[in-house]
Amino acid sequence: MARAEAPRTVFRQVVDGLGSAILRGDYDEGPLPVEAELAASFGVGRNLLREAVKVLASKNLVVVGPKIGTRVLPRSEWNLLDPDVLLWLSESEGAMTHSFDLVEFRLIVEPRAAHLAALRATDAERQHIRAAFDAYSECLTHPELIFDRDFVFHQAIHTASHNALLASIGWRLGTLMRKQVLTTTDYPGAFERGLPLHKELAEAISARDAAWAEDVAFRLVLMPYEDLAGRLDVPEARRLGEVVSPKQSPRAATAAD
Amino acid sequence: MARAEAPRTVFRQVVDGLGSAILRGDYDEGPLPVEAELAASFGVGRNLLREAVKVLASKNLVVVGPKIGTRVLPRSEWNLLDPDVLLWLSESEGAMTHSFDLVEFRLIVEPRAAHLAALRATDAERQHIRAAFDAYSECLTHPELIFDRDFVFHQAIHTASHNALLASIGWRLGTLMRKQVLTTTDYPGAFERGLPLHKELAEAISARDAAWAEDVAFRLVLMPYEDLAGRLDVPEARRLGEVVSPKQSPRAATAAD
DNA sequence: TTGATCCTATCATAGGACGATTAGTCAAGC
DNA sequence: GCTTGACTAATCGTCCTATGATAGGATCAA
Known part of the structure; x- marks a missing residue:
């Protein structure tokens, strides 16, 4: 698999x-x-x-x-959403500014995917997600499996969103995360700090708590970025906090009209 | 162009x-x-x-x-994000359930793109967006140009988000929207009802009002869908309202911890 | 200057040949 | 009986050469 x-x-x-x-x-x-x-x-x-x-x-x-x-x-x-293109881009210069774009994009997509997964996952899918987390947590003693297990975990969530587009994108972002994870995961403790978030995400989805799942997924994407941000000069205009939706979404009031 | x-x-x-x-x-x-x-x-x-x-x-x-x-x-x-694949899929059977996935995906991505565009667009880009809207509004008397003008308008916004991934996706979703627009736009009045929303979106971005822009973009994607939804049996589990984020985002409270 | 014509570089497409790989088979060994 | 290993045949991998189609650019006449 x-x-x-x-x-x-x-x-x-x-x-x-x-x-x-x-x-x-x-x-x-x-x-x-x-x-x-x-x-x-x-x-x-x-x-x-x-x-x-x-x-x-x-x-x-x-x-x-x-x-x-x-x-x-x-x-x-260029079709930047193509996994190959994304990969080639990541191994070329300018990878840093591109890396921000990628994190920002994931901040937009993945929380919503988690949100939908919490609402729509079947019982079998919930179980699969939990199993994928268990497998992932075993990586404490097998660091070389982190990539694969992390990929399977996120893939399970995206699939559970029951949106073919999101499933496809999750699948592909997974490929790209490798490169990025490669940069962040060998910081001591990165995996250990991420583990409770993974656990929380699995729990949120199991509990069908969409808002919780969305929140956790957001933090999960942001965490490795913040690990990095400290050591880099982040252009002021590109602060990723921007992507956070306003506390008070005006949508609900108008969309239901 | x-x-x-x-x-x-x-x-x-x-x-x-x-x-x-x-x-x-x-x-x-x-x-x-x-x-x-x-x-x-x-x-x-x-x-x-x-x-x-x-x-x-x-x-x-x-x-x-x-x-x-x-x-x-x-x-x-399958790489469902590929424009060709998306096109082939749309012209095959099962296009209807796929159509919901596409709308849902756009509901996730496009409002955020508008949000970022409102924050980051340069003066030149703002002007470009307004010009694109003006050109679009002329389609009242030239319906055959709707596709191209609409595409240019949305493309301008996605570019102004200053995120290469979002720009690329906008570009490509545009291609696919054609097919969908084809189904919806020949309903009498669809263009006329969409026009004020386009105008509002251009204004929101010009005014640098990110929340407003996000809200308008959301309604803009949803509108043609709702035109359709009435005539179709929408599976209960797939109501697109689900994608709306909770009124009170729990993120801000926990992320700053 | 302009316009049409011709030339030529370059890709588009065809067909055939041989080498490399491996799924599947089958026989030998435990 | 089951596993293991070599063998075979089918199928792609890669190459080459040849001809047609296209369009950029040069040429030449009005």
Whole structure:
């Protein structure tokens, strides 16, 4: 069940190599070399290279056409929600400002997913979430399993939200969290401090307490960020507190009208 | 600036054809025919078919490998956030339950994007948003431009949120809204009823009133849904009101601890 | 200057060949 | 009987070469 497959196929190497190079800005906005040349530079055939380029094109990283060659699209057109793109971006420079965007995005989505999970989870799903937490808590003695277990735990919650879009995004954010967790989790005590929050989240969902679950999920996303924020100069305008909804939501009054 | 290019290339036809067929469930979970056969059935060469399959594989619709052939992955693995997948899904059956997921997702993301836009938009961006609204309001006499103008308007807001992820998602949700707008907008008066909300949203962001902007954006997403909800049997458990955050967010009290 | 025409670089697509991988089978051994 | 291991065949992985389609840019005439 754990997502481990990393088939080091030649194709994957080319896609990753090209994707990383583009995200890194090696070709910034300019055209790439012609296919034959590019293929030669990777030491692969032209067909294989074209398959790789087509994948990048499907992620809106490049456009390709006769006589115009293969051109890198402006950054704003990229499909940043694609897990591959997100991964390449995270391993390129500028990862820090991008990291804030990612945390902010998770602060928006994950609490709501937890909220819905608390309302909609079936009994089986509740049990699955608790089991996933138990497995996760065992990581105290098996730190190398933290990634997988954490992923399974959050995945279970997103699935329980009974919204296919949220489930899909949770699945994918999980992949990306690795990179970030990698940076934060090896701070001594990070796992231990996160554990009670995980437990609380599982309890909140079990108890069908949507507001509680939402609150816990929010703190759970924010915690590793705050671990980091101290050691970084956070631009004032990007304080993540902004994302917190106003204490008094005006929605309820007007939406029910 | 309007995204109109629809190059009816053979490659695109094959990708769309295969993608639609998979989403439609023609092969449900089972393996596809072998490459040679599949290529023949589309009347194209094996290379072209492989490029198409590789694109689908990059969207997590299928896995492909020697001896295992090309297998459709379980639905839960699909990258539902991919615009192509979303499009294929919307044109397949089951579009209705998926439509609820989409609205719910937008109810989560778009109000927050508006919230952040109100806080962070530069003067130029504010002006751009107002201009986009003006252009949109002209659609009263040019209904065929509604899609494009509406897209530009929302895109401007998402960009002003200064979060690359939100900007990217806005861009893509826009594509999908077309399909949905297509269903709702030809109800007489839908555009006219939406117009004041658009205006209010532009004003809220101009006034830097984040709470107001969030509230308006929420109603703006909900409106076309409610137009529909009346004519449909909405499963009780899926009432979209659930997504509304509790009046009293417990976050502020506990997070500062 | 402008406009149409032609040229050419580059991708689009086809088809065939061979190598690499592995699911599935089946026989040998405990 | 069950496990283990090698074997086989099917299928993708990768390469190559060739031809058609497209469109940018140059050329040339009005």
